[in-house]
Amino acid sequence: MVAQSITGVETGTDTAARLAARGVTVGYGARTVIEDLDVAIPPGVITTIIGPNGCGKSTLLRTLARLLKPAGGTVVLDGEDIAGLRTRDVAKKLGLLPQAPVAPEGLTVSDLVARGRHPHQSWLRQWSSDDAAVVERALAMTGVSDLAGRAVDTLSGGQRQRVWISMTLAQGTDLLLLDEPTTYLDLAHAIDVLDLVSDLQGSGCTVVMVLHDLNLAVRYSDHLVVMRSGSILAQGHPSDVITAELLHAAFGLRARVIDDPVGDRPLIVPIGRTHVQLD
Amino acid sequence: MNGTDVKPSVAPGLRLGGVSFVWRPWLVLVTLLLAAVTFLVFCLSIGVGDFPIGLPRVLATILGRGEQVDEFVIMDLRMPRALAGVVVGIALGVSGAITQSVARNPLASPDILGITGGAGATAVFLVTASGGTAAAIVDSVGVSAAALVGGLGTGLLVYFLAWRRGIDGFRLILIGISVSAVTEAITTWLLATADIRDVARSQAWLVGSLDNRSWSEVQVALWGTLVLLAVVACVSFQFKPMHLGDDVAAGLGVRHSAVRAALLLCAVLLAGVAVSAAGPVPFVALVAPQAAMRLTRSPTPPIPASGVVGALLLTGSDLLARTALPVGLPVGVVTAAIGGPFLVHLLVRANRR
Numbered sequence: 104m105v106a107q108s109i110t111g112v113e114t115g116t117d118t119a120a121r122l123a124a125r126g127v128t129v130g131y132g133a134r135t136v137i138e139d140l141d142v143a144i145p146p147g148v149i150t151t152i153i154g155p156n157g158c159g160k161s162t163l164l165r166t167l168a169r170l171l172k173p174a175g176g177t178v179v180l181d182g183e184d185i186a187g188l189r190t191r192d193v194a195k196k197l198g199l200l201p202q203a204p205v206a207p208e209g210l211t212v213s214d215l216v217a218r219g220r221h222p223h224q225s226w227l228r229q230w231s232s233d234d235a236a237v238v239e240r241a242l243a244m245t246g247v248s249d250l251a252g253r254a255v256d257t258l259s260g261g262q263r264q265r266v267w268i269s270m271t272l273a274q275g276t277d278l279l280l281l282d283e284p285t286t287y288l289d290l291a292h293a294i295d296v297l298d299l300v301s302d303l304q305g306s307g308c309t310v311v312m313v314l315h316d317l318n319l320a321v322r323y324s325d326h327l328v329v330m331r332s333g334s335i336l337a338q339g340h341p342s343d344v345i346t347a348e349l350l351h352a353a354f355g356l357r358a359r360v361i362d363d364p365v366g367d368r369p370l371i372v373p374i375g376r377t378h379v380q381l382d
Numbered sequence: 383m384n385g386t387d388v389k390p391s392v393a394p395g396l397r398l399g400g401v402s403f404v405w406r407p408w409l410v411l412v413t414l415l416l417a418a419v420t421f422l423v424f425c426l427s428i429g430v431g432d433f434p435i436g437l438p439r440v441l442a443t444i445l446g447r448g449e450q451v452d453e454f455v456i457m458d459l460r461m462p463r464a465l466a467g468v469v470v471g472i473a474l475g476v477s478g479a480i481t482q483s484v485a486r487n488p489l490a491s492p493d494i495l496g497i498t499g500g501a502g503a504t505a506v507f508l509v510t511a512s513g514g515t516a517a518a519i520v521d522s523v524g525v526s527a528a529a530l531v532g533g534l535g536t537g538l539l540v541y542f543l544a545w546r547r548g549i550d551g552f553r554l555i556l557i558g559i560s561v562s563a564v565t566e567a568i569t570t571w572l573l574a575t576a577d578i579r580d581v582a583r584s585q586a587w588l589v590g591s592l593d594n595r596s597w598s599e600v601q602v603a604l605w606g607t608l609v610l611l612a613v614v615a616c617v618s619f620q621f622k623p624m625h626l627g628d629d630v631a632a633g634l635g636v637r638h639s640a641v642r643a644a645l646l647l648c649a650v651l652l653a654g655v656a657v658s659a660a661g662p663v664p665f666v667a668l669v670a671p672q673a674a675m676r677l678t679r680s681p682t683p684p685i686p687a688s689g690v691v692g693a694l695l696l697t698g699s700d701l702l703a704r705t706a707l708p709v710g711l712p713v714g715v716v717t718a719a720i721g722g723p724f725l726v727h728l729l730v731r732a733n734r735r
Contacts, residue, residue: 170632227402231395
């Protein structure tokens with residue numbers, strides 16, 4: 104398992120949600136984005152939050168990651184209120200990749216990934232042999248070992264995103280929160296990154312992510328959370344959740360949902376105003 | 383787990399018992415080399431004067447084995463000036479490295495954050511104002527101490543004006559530039575309306591100089607800088623992930639607002655100590671971190687190396703001002719003459735990228 108081989112620590116087989124929001128209300132200043140929302144993240148699978156622009160999906164993810172402090176309600180991590188935990192202790196359990204992060208010009212891949220060890224380090228213990236070994240494995244697991252000496256800003260978008268995921272892995276958590284990990288990537292690189300996310304889940308990680316592309320979300324998620332205007336419209340397995348009616352209710356999108364010719368999930372075919380022949 | 387078979391792709395560690403650090407040979411080598419050169423320039427600078435003293439005798443005196451005449455000239459007369467150059471250079475270099483890292487912008491420096499402008503306006507006000515409370519303040523605490531208060535006040539004003547649910551680099555710089563413009567306008571207005579003799583005295587202060595330093599002034603700057611450097615050293619470990627942005631840092635368990643506030647306060651105080659010891663010496667805080675980055679091949683301004691480069695720049699400029707140039711110029715003129723072109727070089731390079 105990724106988490107175990109990274110940290111060497113056995114993880115429990117608790118089937119209860121490790122991360123949950125209970126009645127959270129979040130906003131920016133006077134504007135409320137999410138109101139009284141409940142959600143539980145199922146363990147060991149990929150959960151994806153989808154919804155139209157401005158529906159609060161990134162806000163929800165950032166609240167789960169304790170980047171935003173809810174005005175009401177609590178976020179619970181392993182049975183404890185996340186607001187009452189030391190941010191350093193949270194960082195040992197929960198890894199986060201924000202949207203479109205930027206590394207300083209010239210920072211090498213291995214140095215960036217090494218920063219992922221920060222929660223496990225102290226002033227006197229800034230680089231132990233454990234740190235080096237974990238970083239090596241994180242680089243190998245994301246397939247970027249060969250790039251270790253390169254500067255992050257010289258890489259392609261897809262490689263760069265692999266490196267950032269590698270940094271999050273080096274943090275040694277089995278709970279990963281990814282905010283739009285495929286932003287700015289072309290379809291081939293997006294598939295490449297999501298296959299990697301799927302590998303991580305396969306080796307024991309619980310993943311929560313926000314995605315824009317609905318078909319990619321359907322293909323790669325085990326659990327979908329569909330949001331609209333700051334609340335949850337539907338959630339469950341993509342095959343159960345995704346219907347033409349739901350897409351219309353959530354996005355105002357007219358679409359046909361068909362069987363995926365290469366997979367066992369539904370496929371969304373949007374209906375626009377032009378180049379469409381309906382029977 | 384065995385750490386010795388780590389492949390060279392990941393930075394090797396330096397380990398002694400429970401203590402471990404990343405081992406970056408180039409960074410350490412360059413920093414030590416720069417420190418050695420700075421010490422050499424420091425000794426040469428002490429030797430220069432109406433009564434020239436050779437390098438071996440300077441070294442012997444510093445080590446406490448010199449002759450009595452040398453001892454008097456070096457320790458009593460020349461050491462305060464030379465030491466002031468090193469201390470002010472370190473303070474400005476470190477202050478600049480922190481400011482540029484926090485703002486994630488190479489153009490940020492204490493000069494831009496209002497500290498220099500505020501100190502200058504305060505000093506000129508006190509020098510040009512005739513009689514009354516201004517004269518009383520000058521008599522009791524001196525222009526430098528009053529200017530320090532003015533500079534710190536302006537720096538803190540910029541900080542609080544820039545605060546909006548945290549500190550954003552661009553906002554900090556824009557507000558710093560705006561506040562600096564106001565303080566410069568005040569300075570210009572005071573100089574335009576003042577008596578010509580006061581203007582001359584003000585200009586001497588405004589340009590930044592190491593002339594006529596006393597031991598007591600240097601001691602205050604030295605201890606202030608040492609205490610602040612100790613604080614910076616403690617906080618800087620928490621600062622490392624912040625080069626990756628606030629969200630990533632928060633994800634890695636760093637309380638970024640608190641760390642940023644503590645470091646910026648240190649930067650403001652360091653710049654204030656430097657200004658009170660040598661006046662507003664321009665460009666050192668801006669140039670030293672950028673030069674240190676390029677010399678050590680670091681992606682971010684390295685704090686110790688920036689301090690050393692600052693000391694070298696200031697000590698070297700002072701030596702240059704007193705030896706190579708026909709008239710004895712204040713050190714601020716030379717640092718500006720070197721710093722200006724370097725800033726242009728940075729900007730032109732950035733444009734072409």
